[in-house]
Amino acid sequence: xxxxxxxGGIRRLIKATGYSLQGLAASYRHETAFKQxxxxxxxxxxxxxxxxxxxxERAMLVTAWVLVPLFxxxxxxxxxxxxxxxxxxxxxxxxxxxxxxxTVMIALINAAVVWLLVLW
Numbered sequence: 001x002x003x004x005x006x007x008g009g010i011r012r013l014i015k016a017t018g019y020s021l022q023g024l025a026a027s028y029r030h031e032t033a034f035k036q037x038x039x040x041x042x043x044x045x046x047x048x049x050x051x052x053x054x055x056x057e058r059a060m061l062v063t064a065w066v067l068v069p070l071f072x073x074x075x076x077x078x079x080x081x082x083x084x085x086x087x088x089x090x091x092x093x094x095x096x097x098x099x100x101x102x103t104v105m106i107a108l109i110n111a112a113v114v115w116l117l118v119l120w
Contacts, residue, residue, distance in 0.1 A: 023073070031076045033104075037069040048115075057118050064114035067107040075100040 027034045044065045052058030078100035082093045 027073055027076055031072070034069060034072050034076060037072055041065065041069060051119060060114055060118055064111040068104065068111055071103040071107040075104050 028038060045062055048061030048065065049058050052061050079097055082096050085093065
C-alpha cells in the first residue's frame with residue numbers, strides 16, 4: 001500500500017484542524033444544545049478559574065464542565081449518522097440515540113458532582 005507523501009506532517013495537521021473547526025461550526029449552527037453549552041461555557045469556565053483555590057481545583061472544575069459539550073458533539077455525530085441512514089423507526093437506531101444522549105446526561109451529572117465537591 002503506497003503512502004501519499006502529500007498527506008502527512010504539517011499539511012495533514014492543517015487539514016485535520018480545518019475539518020475540526022468545520023465540525024465545531026456545524027454543531028454551533030445546527031445543534032441548539034451545543035449552542036447553549038457554549039453560552040454556559042462563557043460563564044462557567046471563567047467562574048471555575050476564579051472559584052478554584054488551587055490549580056488542581058480549577059482544572060477539575062473546567063474539565064468537568066468541558067466534558068459536557070464534548071459529549072454533546074459525540075451525541076450530535078451519532079444522531080446525524082443515524083438520521084442519515086434513514087427516517088424509519090428502528091430499535092437499534094433509537095438505542096444508539098438514547099445511549100449517546102445518556103453520555104451527555106452523565107457528563108452533566110459528573111460536572112454537577114465535581115462542582116459541588118470542589119466548592120462545598
